[in-house]
Amino acid sequence: MSGRVLPLRGSTDPWAGGTVTGSAHCVLAPNPSPWTLDGTNTWLLSGPGSEEVVVVDPGPDDPAHLAAIRARAEQHGRVAQVLLTHGHVDHAEGARTLAAACRVGVRALDPEHRLGDEGLAGGDVVDLGGWTIEVVATPGHSGDSVSMLVPHDGSVLTGDTVLGRGTSLVAWPDGLLGEYLDSLRRLRDLVDVSGVVRLLPGHGPVVADPGGLLDAYLEHRLARLAEVREVVESGVTEPASIVEVVYADVPTAVWPAAELTVRAQLAYLADLDAQ
Secondary structure: OOOOOOOOOOOOOOOOOEEEEOOEEEEEOOOOEOOOEOOEEEEEEOOOOOOEEEEEOOOOOOHHHHHHHHHHHHHHOEEEEEEOOOOOHHHHOOHHHHHHHHOOOEEOOOHHHOEOOOOOOOOOEEEOOOOEEEEEEOOOOOOOOEEEEEHHHOEEEEEOOOOOOOOOOOOOOOOOHHHHHHHHHHHHHHHHHHOOOEEEEOEOOOEOOHHHHHHHHHHHHHHHHHHHHHHHHOOOOOHHHHHHHHOOOOOHHHHHHHHHHHHHHHHHHHHHHHO
């Protein structure tokens, strides 16, 4: 679940996936909605001189979509691994089906979503024999969220931590706002340290200004937090009522996502006040 709850800068053009670089191709899942934007981005990654393809976030267990993933991978070589940025159904539902068909495992932080013995955690390096994927812990949207740096490509896959359009929800109580803010700062530092030139999000178009968008995400989150505190101090304390005030400028279809984020904001403010 992405939970697009607020507009931020980014392309408003429709996103259809496709080839982004020589090492990254998106097969867009057929599950568009207010929650998933144009659909889930299934990323196919490859390295120079290698026939191995890594599939990140196979998306829904949709036969046509999974067939399209396999067909695209076979143009390059073979599926070597399936990785998950997190376990929400719009990213992970088809993982086991795809992995079983390709006779490979599924690596994820949450053991519930794995197929095989190998997990996936911050600090891990997935070695594909000539190229690597570095795993970065980015909890907050969900407790099991990770991002993935592809050093040779200058790209970071962000799952639902950062979207290509709008903002992501903090899926309380599994997602925590303090962790989410730390994750945004961690990604912002990574952009400068590792020479990242693009973000490959779980939903929406590619982000060509990763530092600028991450700065905007942080600024936006802190501004919304201040709004929530102001509304609470005025006497409005029920999460649904706070949503009606603070998120009045967004479609009501995504108010349930906004309420989860408000609950995360209230928990964060309570922790701050208790210190």
